[in-house]
Amino acid sequence: MFSSVEGPQKPLTPKAEATKARIREAAMASFIERGYPDTTIRLIAKEAGVSVGNAYYYFPSKEHLVQELYEQVQHDHARAARPRLDGITGLTERLRVFFETGLATIGSYRRVAPGFLSAMVSPDSPINPLSAESSSARELTVGLLRETVHGATHRLPADIAERLPDALFPAYLALILRWTYDESPEQAKTTRLLDTGLKLFAVALPFLRMPGVRGVTRDLLDQIADVQP
Secondary structure: OOOHHHOOOOOOOHHHHHHHHHHHHHHHHHHHHHOOOOOOHHHHHHHHOOOHHHHHHHOOOHHHHHHHHHHHHHHHHHHHHHHHHOOOOEHHHHHHHHHHHHHHHOHHHOOOHHHHHHHHOOOOOOOOOOOHHHHHHHHHHHHHHHHHHHOOEOOOOHHHHHHHHHHHHHHHHHHHHHHHOOOOHHHHHHHHHHHHHHHHHHHHHHHHHOHHHHHHHHHHHHHHHOOOO
16 A cells, blocks of 8 residues: 655655656656556656656656645645635535536546546556545545535534535546546536536435435445445
8 A cells, every 4th residue: 555645755855846846747748648558657757857766766656646646636626615615605505616626626637537547447456536545635535525514504414414525525536437528518518417416415405304314315325435445
């Protein structure tokens, strides 16, 4: 098991930060041009203008590069979402902000997304978003979902509200998957899917306090969240 923090532990100098950024940018360019499977650390090092050993010092494997990218995307997502969440109290409206800013944040990676998917779909792939190796990035996303849910004014039962963020994470991945393969203008089909899902969620909210519905919903949320390790 690894995480993106297993590289150099000492604070990096400005020169080292610039080198690391150059390696990261070369990797993304290669992922887009060649695809994930055909990109190697040796190629990345050559295009970044550094030695192979230097590249390995900052990123011990190609997967470490991807994990760092995952975490950077989640930090960017949070920075985009929090100002828009400020002042919004409705749960459905706050969830819309979460999903819309998430898709907007990954927009610049759309060209490379299909290439990543072929490497991500295997359950034992270290870059699978549900893998143990991806736990740091996943926790950032679920943490933002918790902010989104718990910052809302709603009448959800406490046990439902507590379970909702973990269950929404797989739903978010499914939305990204739809967006990745959505060739409609400006991914309009993905937007329509999100709109419909949020409308259904809003309609269901008042019923979640009913004892029978509450119990079934709690079990369903637990089962959805159980896809995570």
